[in-house]
Amino acid sequence: MNQATAATNLKQETPVNRLHNFCAGPASLPTEVLLKAQAEMLDWEGKGVSIMEMSHRSSDYVKVAQEAEQSLRRLMQIPDNYKVLFLQGGATLQFSAIPLNLLGNQDGKGKADYLTTGAWSGKAIKEAKRYAQLGLGEVNEVASSKDSNFTTVPEQSEWQLTEGAEYFHYCANETIHGVQIFQPPQVDAPLVADMSSCILSEPIDVSKFGLIYAGAQKNIGPAGLVIVIIREDLIGKASEWCPALLDYANQANKDSMLNTPATYSWYLAGLVFEWLEQQGGLEAIAKINRQKAELLYKTIDDSEFYINNVDSQYRSIMNVPFTLKDSSLDAQFLAEAEQAGLLNLKGHRDVGGMRASIYNAVSLESVQALCDFMIEFANKQA
Amino acid sequence: MNQATAATNLKQETPVNRLHNFCAGPASLPTEVLLKAQAEMLDWEGKGVSIMEMSHRSSDYVKVAQEAEQSLRRLMQIPDNYKVLFLQGGATLQFSAIPLNLLGNQDGKGKADYLTTGAWSGKAIKEAKRYAQLGLGEVNEVASSKDSNFTTVPEQSEWQLTEGAEYFHYCANETIHGVQIFQPPQVDAPLVADMSSCILSEPIDVSKFGLIYAGAQKNIGPAGLVIVIIREDLIGKASEWCPALLDYANQANKDSMLNTPATYSWYLAGLVFEWLEQQGGLEAIAKINRQKAELLYKTIDDSEFYINNVDSQYRSIMNVPFTLKDSSLDAQFLAEAEQAGLLNLKGHRDVGGMRASIYNAVSLESVQALCDFMIEFANKQA
Numbered sequence: 110m111n112q113a114t115a116a117t118n119l120k121q122e123t124p125v126n127r128l129h130n131f132c133a134g135p136a137s138l139p140t141e142v143l144l145k146a147q148a149e150m151l152d153w154e155g156k157g158v159s160i161m162e163m164s165h166r167s168s169d170y171v172k173v174a175q176e177a178e179q180s181l182r183r184l185m186q187i188p189d190n191y192k193v194l195f196l197q198g199g200a201t202l203q204f205s206a207i208p209l210n211l212l213g214n215q216d217g218k219g220k221a222d223y224l225t226t227g228a229w230s231g232k233a234i235k236e237a238k239r240y241a242q243l244g245l246g247e248v249n250e251v252a253s254s255k256d257s258n259f260t261t262v263p264e265q266s267e268w269q270l271t272e273g274a275e276y277f278h279y280c281a282n283e284t285i286h287g288v289q290i291f292q293p294p295q296v297d298a299p300l301v302a303d304m305s306s307c308i309l310s311e312p313i314d315v316s317k318f319g320l321i322y323a324g325a326q327k328n329i330g331p332a333g334l335v336i337v338i339i340r341e342d343l344i345g346k347a348s349e350w351c352p353a354l355l356d357y358a359n360q361a362n363k364d365s366m367l368n369t370p371a372t373y374s375w376y377l378a379g380l381v382f383e384w385l386e387q388q389g390g391l392e393a394i395a396k397i398n399r400q401k402a403e404l405l406y407k408t409i410d411d412s413e414f415y416i417n418n419v420d421s422q423y424r425s426i427m428n429v430p431f432t433l434k435d436s437s438l439d440a441q442f443l444a445e446a447e448q449a450g451l452l453n454l455k456g457h458r459d460v461g462g463m464r465a466s467i468y469n470a471v472s473l474e475s476v477q478a479l480c481d482f483m484i485e486f487a488n489k490q491a
Numbered sequence: 492m493n494q495a496t497a498a499t500n501l502k503q504e505t506p507v508n509r510l511h512n513f514c515a516g517p518a519s520l521p522t523e524v525l526l527k528a529q530a531e532m533l534d535w536e537g538k539g540v541s542i543m544e545m546s547h548r549s550s551d552y553v554k555v556a557q558e559a560e561q562s563l564r565r566l567m568q569i570p571d572n573y574k575v576l577f578l579q580g581g582a583t584l585q586f587s588a589i590p591l592n593l594l595g596n597q598d599g600k601g602k603a604d605y606l607t608t609g610a611w612s613g614k615a616i617k618e619a620k621r622y623a624q625l626g627l628g629e630v631n632e633v634a635s636s637k638d639s640n641f642t643t644v645p646e647q648s649e650w651q652l653t654e655g656a657e658y659f660h661y662c663a664n665e666t667i668h669g670v671q672i673f674q675p676p677q678v679d680a681p682l683v684a685d686m687s688s689c690i691l692s693e694p695i696d697v698s699k700f701g702l703i704y705a706g707a708q709k710n711i712g713p714a715g716l717v718i719v720i721i722r723e724d725l726i727g728k729a730s731e732w733c734p735a736l737l738d739y740a741n742q743a744n745k746d747s748m749l750n751t752p753a754t755y756s757w758y759l760a761g762l763v764f765e766w767l768e769q770q771g772g773l774e775a776i777a778k779i780n781r782q783k784a785e786l787l788y789k790t791i792d793d794s795e796f797y798i799n800n801v802d803s804q805y806r807s808i809m810n811v812p813f814t815l816k817d818s819s820l821d822a823q824f825l826a827e828a829e830q831a832g833l834l835n836l837k838g839h840r841d842v843g844g845m846r847a848s849i850y851n852a853v854s855l856e857s858v859q860a861l862c863d864f865m866i867e868f869a870n871k872q873a
Contacts, residue, residue, distance in 0.1 A: 128539030135754050137544050143533045150529040151522065157510030157832065161713040162519050164835060197579040197715055198736060201750035205734030236735055243731055326751055331543040333579055333715045333753025349625055350732045352587030353618055354580060368583035369708055371715025371753065372517050450539065453546060 129475040132453035133284055133428060134306070135326040137470040142380045161373040165366055174370075177379030184385055185308075187315050187338060194337040194357065195365045195375050200229070200305045200324040203335060204236040206355040207301060207320070211276050212237075212246035213346035219246030222274045222298060225253035226262050226290070227283030228459055229303055237278070245348055246275070259286040261420035265294065274298040276319055276343075282307035282425050284327070285457040287417070287464070289425035293317045299343060306427050308336070309385060309469060311395035319343050327427070328469050330378035333371045385469065394469050401467045401476040402426035408480040414487035432462030435490075439463070442486060449482050451475075511857040514835035515666055515810060515848040516688070517708040524762045524852075543755040547748055556752075559761030566767055569697050569720060576719040576739065577747040577757050582611070582687045582706040585717060586618040588737040589683060589702070593658050594619075594628035595728035601628030604656045604680060607635035608644050608672070609665030610841055611685060619660070627730055628657070641668040643802035647676065656680040658701055658725075664689035664807050666709070667839040669799070669846070671807035675699045681725060688809050690718070691767060692851060693777035701725050709809070710851050712760035715753050767851065776851050783849045783858040784808035790862040796869035814844030817872075821845070824868060831864050833857075 130137040153160040156169060163170045178193050187193060196202075212219035221241075223234040234250055241248040249271045252263035270277075277298040282289045284306040293300055299319025308323040315321065320339045326332035339357055347356040354360070359367050388394055406424060409415040409431050417424070417431045433439055439462065446454050456462040467476055512519040535542040538551060545552045560575050569575060578584075594601035603623075605616040616632055623630040631653045634645035652659075659680040664671040666688040675682055681701025690705040697703065702725060707716035721739055729738040736742070741749050770776055788806060791797040791813050799806070799813045815821055821844065828836050838844040849858055 126534045126537060126539045130540045130544055132540075132544060132546050132549075134751060135544055135546065138541065140533065143541055147529050147532040150532070151525045152508045155508060156834075157508045158512045158514075158834065159520065159525055161517055162512055162514060163517060164514050165517065165714070167514075167835070197581070197584070197753075199579070199750045202579070202734060202736045205736065209734070239731070239735070324751065326754075331753075331755045332547065332751045333756055349621070352584060352591070352734070352737070353621070354584045354587065355734070368581045369516060369706065369714045371579075371713075371756070372708075373713045374715055374753070374755070452538075452540065453549070 128450040128452050129471070129478055130452050131465040131467065131471065131475075131479070133327075133457070133464060133466040134324070135332045136328075136466055136468050138330070138377075139381065139384045139470045142377065142384050145380055146377060160376050163372070165369050165372050170372060173376050173379060174364075177375060177382055180379060180382035180386060181336070184382060184391055185313070185315055185338070190341050191315060192339050192341060192344065192357075192361045194339065194360050195370055195378070196335050196337055196360060197333060197371055199332070199335050200303055200322060201232070202355070203303075203322045203337065204233045205240070206351070206357075207233070207276075207278065207322075208237040208240045208245060208248070209351035209355060210347045210357050211301070211320070211343060212240065213275065213348055217244045217246060220271045220274045221246065221248050222251045222271050222277045222296070223248060224251050224263070224268070224277070224279040224294070225255065226280060226288050227254075227259040227286035229283055229285070229305070230278070230280035233278055233280065233303060245350070247271070249274075251277075254288075258418075259283065259288060260418045262288060262290055262423050270296060276301045279303070282427055284428050284466070285430075285459055287419050287425040287428045287430040288423045289427070290423065299340065306466075306468075307425070309391060309394070310398050310427055312391040325374060325378055327466070328381075330381050331374050334374035334378060336378075397473055398426050398467070398469065401471070401473055402429065404473075404476055404480055405429050405465060405467065408483055412483070412487050414490065415483065427468055428464060428466050430456055430460055430462060430464040432456075436462065438490065445486060446482060449478070451479050451482055510832040510834050511853070511860055512834050513847040513849065513853065513857075513861070515709075515839070515846060516706070517714045518710075518848055518850050519852040520712070520759075521763065521766045521852045524759065524766050527762055528759060542758050545754070547751050547754050552754060555758050555761060556746075559757060559764055562761060562764035562768060563718070566691065566764060566773055567695070567697055567720070572723050573697060574721050574723060574726065574739075574743045576721065576742050577752055577760070578717050578719055578742060579715060579753055581714070581717050582685055582704060583614070584737070585685075585704045585719065586615045587622070588733070588739075589615075589658075589660065589704075590619040590622040590627055590630070591733035591737060592729045592739050593683070593702070593725060594622065595657065595730055599626045599628060602653045602656045603628065603630050604633045604653050604659045604678070605630060606633050606645070606650070606659070606661040606676070607637065608662060608670050609636075609641040609668035611665055611667070611687070612660070612662035615660055615662065615685060627732070629653070631656075633659075636670075640800075641665065641670060642800045644670060644672055644805050652678060658683045661685070664809055666810050666848070667812075667841055669801050669807040669810045669812040670805045671809070672805065681722065688848075688850075689807070691773060691776070692780050692809055694773040707756060707760055709848070710763075712763050713756050716756035716760060718760075779855055780808050780849070780851065783853070783855055784811065786855075786858055786862055787811050787847060787849065790865055794865070794869050796872065797865060809850055810846060810848050812838055812842055812844060812846040814838075818844065820872065827868060828864060831860070833861050833864055
């Protein structure tokens, strides 16, 4: 095809088919963001190329990247002594990068505390312990809620904290188990938090954290991007065993462009941040998120038909797992939900039942539609 | 916005503005691919969600992922005893992953050979040597063309090969220096080749390689994806120091879905593979690539105005660096080229001058337009 004559200017004509998407991740994105990305896909701002066909070192792209970072900094009120990194490999690669960076070159003397509250914090400690056993340091599980099937968070009074720990790791929101820790734990060590599935869902005080990381594919953008927000004094302590690309110092020195970053994902993240600012920022989105969660938990609790066993003070406002009292109806529930345009409600294989992920881009109307369906489905079986 | 009423159906009306893009990467993508991605961005195949809003474990997405792999296997005629992995972190993260996987748990006894022919193979050996010094094994530079400013490839007769090496690493195409090794070196050790900027540009015999890797952002798709093609007997030898996500065995066992992969990039790669098959596959595209390269090198060589110093047998058919005899005209050349719709011709900072990257998606017409401009510019200065 002759590139100069490819025909494509867009005209919005008929309503697009957009259903209610409760996927845990890669998750729903704001329709407005996708419309904008779609409109400028072949020709970004009249430059004659797509943003994904542009050098990451070009002035145009660098501006896009920096504006995304600035928007995130405004949204989360990130203090100036924190670096924001746009990296690859998801939160899972950070499970390795964190001990490799923060246990550091301590000649086996570095110590770290981990709190286990579900599948993801469980994976994080598993990888950290693997490195500890190789001599990188000492990794201590301060407590685990495994005995409760991860339906609550162990009381802090029972945590076995390590004096002088380099960091304290926890998962602020367990995507699979639907357990959220709303208040940052008050411990002496720098807090390292996996916020993959709750970042940007409500305001937090970043200054209470040493490091926050989040895979993008829930509240930020497409999969393939992970954001690391790190206090500057924690940078520069990496073990020699750390791959050069995973060393936060290398990436911070190069503004996350040590090599070619995931440029299109970064751009899309910027569009999501812009959309969030247009919605009124994190206070505004948190208000809607709480409404959505309250509505859904009330629907579950008011019924004799649906169950959510999570300790009420730790119920996630982003991921709501629930079971049907009669699990033989699961398949029928899912089939009828899908017919009603309510997608991706199947629970994670580790937990079973159902799960509704109600991230920022899932509207109150979508949650209302789900609740209406749930009530109707329950009534039909009565 | 009510998702159900978002208006967006596309109508192609006026010609889109697509200029000639010679970017070294992230590079030009086929217009047809971007048109298709654009058309289905909000609603993939009538499912009511974007492909980037879909679980990587959903049957729809798994089919997309598998079809992409199958298409790549057809294009490159990849034998059945090779795994194809769709990973993150670019070729640079593979610079770490390769020694971590292939020097392996050899108690410091593993050996590897590296050939240095430019900036990228130089970075690869630097990272491998770092690991060798930590006790992972022994890394040997068999030869370097640094003395020639990387304008040629050292004669194989002068290579200092290591007996019993676990692998032999080289970069098949040096993106910055414009040096391409067309024939796989004939050595005893398994060949490990960085093909980031030449993969899919012409047919190769995959069976001659142990491992081929390629960052996507040249001939495959958007940045943020790296493809690893690895012979099965080389899987499962990783050092314990290898981050779990970088261990080829873990990824091969999970079909590259140990964690959430870069789903949208993988999907786009599939569209590029499909496009390549529609063009007639690698034989057909290689024919065009050779025409493009011959045309451009002839324009350079026929002039008294432009210079390319690369040894003619190793001149890359993908990346063509050239200088103006009078470098004081560089800025004017670039400015006038951009005005003529010829973008991203500035050379890499390590080399200076100009560089035209003429990957698969850059048409013969674009190269012709460049050559016409170059001749005209030179004539104006005469």
